[in-house]
Amino acid sequence: MEFGPRQEILLPVKPGFITFSLVTGFLLNLLPTGGFLHWILPDFVAMILLYWCIHQPLKIGIGAAWIFGILMDVADATLFGEHALAYSMMAFIALAFRRRVTMLKLDHQFTHITLIVLVMQIIVVLIGLVSRDIFIGWAYFLGSLTAGLLWPALTYLLKLPQRPRSDPDRI
Amino acid sequence: MEHELFRHGPSPAARLTFFTLLSLLLLVSDAHYKYLGTLRQGIATAIYPLQRIALAPAELAKSIGDFMQMQSSLVRENALLKRQNLENQAALLRYQALQQENNQLRRLFEAKARIPVPALMAEILYGERDPFSRKVIVDKGALAHVAEGSAVIDNAGVIGQVLEVYPWASEVSLITDKDHPTPVQVLRNGLRAIVFGSGSGNLLDLRYISSNIDIRPGDILVTSGIDGTFPAGLPVAAVLKVDRNPAYAFARITCEPLAGVDRHSQVLILASPPPESGKK
Numbered sequence: 376m377e378f379g380p381r382q383e384i385l386l387p388v389k390p391g392f393i394t395f396s397l398v399t400g401f402l403l404n405l406l407p408t409g410g411f412l413h414w415i416l417p418d419f420v421a422m423i424l425l426y427w428c429i430h431q432p433l434k435i436g437i438g439a440a441w442i443f444g445i446l447m448d449v450a451d452a453t454l455f456g457e458h459a460l461a462y463s464m465m466a467f468i469a470l471a472f473r474r475r476v477t478m479l480k481l482d483h484q485f486t487h488i489t490l491i492v493l494v495m496q497i498i499v500v501l502i503g504l505v506s507r508d509i510f511i512g513w514a515y516f517l518g519s520l521t522a523g524l525l526w527p528a529l530t531y532l533l534k535l536p537q538r539p540r541s542d543p544d545r546i
Numbered sequence: 547m548e549h550e551l552f553r554h555g556p557s558p559a560a561r562l563t564f565f566t567l568l569s570l571l572l573l574v575s576d577a578h579y580k581y582l583g584t585l586r587q588g589i590a591t592a593i594y595p596l597q598r599i600a601l602a603p604a605e606l607a608k609s610i611g612d613f614m615q616m617q618s619s620l621v622r623e624n625a626l627l628k629r630q631n632l633e634n635q636a637a638l639l640r641y642q643a644l645q646q647e648n649n650q651l652r653r654l655f656e657a658k659a660r661i662p663v664p665a666l667m668a669e670i671l672y673g674e675r676d677p678f679s680r681k682v683i684v685d686k687g688a689l690a691h692v693a694e695g696s697a698v699i700d701n702a703g704v705i706g707q708v709l710e711v712y713p714w715a716s717e718v719s720l721i722t723d724k725d726h727p728t729p730v731q732v733l734r735n736g737l738r739a740i741v742f743g744s745g746s747g748n749l750l751d752l753r754y755i756s757s758n759i760d761i762r763p764g765d766i767l768v769t770s771g772i773d774g775t776f777p778a779g780l781p782v783a784a785v786l787k788v789d790r791n792p793a794y795a796f797a798r799i800t801c802e803p804l805a806g807v808d809r810h811s812q813v814l815i816l817a818s819p820p821p822e823s824g825k826k
Contacts, residue, residue: 401596403600405600405601406603406604407604407671449593450597452717455573456570456572459572460565467558471558
C-alpha cells in the first residue's frame with residue numbers, strides 16, 4: 376500500500392463553514408426519501424461530523440457529535456440519546472484513528488470510513504433491539520457502504536473553501 | 547496557535563464516558579418516564595423551519611409533475627372520478643336511509659344518539675427516516691387543537707393515533723407500529739379482540755384468540771370503541787391468514803390494514819376523545 380497523500384497547504388477553516396456544512400447535512404438527512412433511496416442514502420450528518428472530527432479535532436469532537444445526535448433524535452422521533460450515543464461513540468473512534476486515516480490516500484480511506492460508520496449503525500441497531508425489540512433488517516447497513524463510497528467526494532467538497540485561490544505570487 | 551495545540555481539557559476518553567452516561571440517562575428516562583416531552587417539543591419547534599426547507603424540493607417536484615400531467619391521464623382520471631362519484635352517491639343515499647332508520651331504532655330503544663365526532667384534515671409531511679418506528683409526521687399540531695391520543699383515519703379506515711403534539715405538527719404512531727394495540731370487533735359475528743402491530747412490514751397480528759374460535763380469512767375487523775380513543779365502527783383490517791396449530795393455545799392470525807397506512811398523504815384527525823375516557 377502506498378502511503379503519504381499529497382501534502383497540501385490549506386487555509387485555516389472558518390468556524391462558520393463547519394456549522395454551515397453540518398446544518399446542510401442535517402437538511403439532507405431530513406429530505407423525504409422512500410423505498411430504495413431510503414436504504415441506500417448514508418447518514419450525512421454522521422459523515423460530515425466524521426470529516427470534521429478527523430480533520431479539525433480541536434473544533435469538532437465528541438460534544439458536537441452528541442448535540443447533533445440529539446437533534447437527529449428529535450427529527451427522527453427516536454428515543455433521546457439513541458443517535459447521540461452512536462454519534463459520540465463514532466466521534467471518539469474517529470479521534471482515535473484520525474492520524475491513521477489521514478496518512479492514507481483518499482481512495483484507501485474507504486475501509487476505515489465504512490467501518491467507523493458501520494460501528495455507529497450497529498450501536499443504533501443495538502439500542503433499537505434493546506429498547507424496542509425490533510431488528511430492522513440487514514439492508515440498513517448499506518448506508519455505511521455508501522458513506523465509504525461518497526467519502527472522497529465529501530472530502531473534496533469540504534476542502535474546497537480551504538484551498539488557496541491560486542499562485543499567491545501572482546495577483 | 548500554541549495555546550490551541552496544548553490546550554488542556556478532559557481527555558477524549560473522559561468526554562466519551564461523560565456523553566455516554568448522559569445518553570444512557572436520557573435513553574432510560576425517555577423510555578420509561580415522560581419527563582422530556584417539553585425538551586423534545588422545544589427542539590422540534592426549533593428545527594421545524596429546516597424540516598420545511600427539506601420538504602420544499604419534493605413539493606416543488608410534485609407541483610411541476612402536476613402541471614406537466616398529460617391531458618389524457620386527466621381525462622381518464624376525470625371519468626374514473628365521475629363513476630366513483632355516482633357510486634358514492636348511491637352509497638350515500640343508502641347510508642342516509644340507514645342512518646334515519648338507525649336513529650329511529652335508537653330512539654325506540656331510548657339509546658343515546660351518538661355524537662358526531664368533528665374531524666380535522668391534515669397532510670402527512672414525511673415518514674420517519676428511522677426504519678424501526680412506524681410513525682409519520684402530519685402538518686397539524688397544537689395550534690390547530692390536535693390533542694394527544696386522537697384517532698387518525700383516511701378514507702378506507704384507521705391509520706393510527708396521535709402520539710406527540712408539537713405546535714405546528716404532530717407525530718402519529720401507525721397501527722402497524724410494533725405492539726401498538728387497537729381494540730377491534732369482527733364485523734361478521736361481533737367477536738371482540740385486540741389487534742397489535744407486528745412491527746415488520748405492513749401487517750397486524752390478532753392475538754389471544756383461541757384456536758377454536760370462528761374467524762376466517764376475509765373477515766373485516768372494525769374498531770370496537772371500548773378504549774374510548776377510536777370511535778366504534780371504523781374499519782381497521784381484513785384477516786389475511788389464520789394459522790391454527792394445535793400445539794398452541796392461541797391461533798396465529800395475520801391481518802392486513804384496510805387504510806393506506808403508508809400510501810396516502812391526506813388524513814383526517816378525529817377530534818379529541820370524549821373526556822370520560824382515559825388515554826392509552
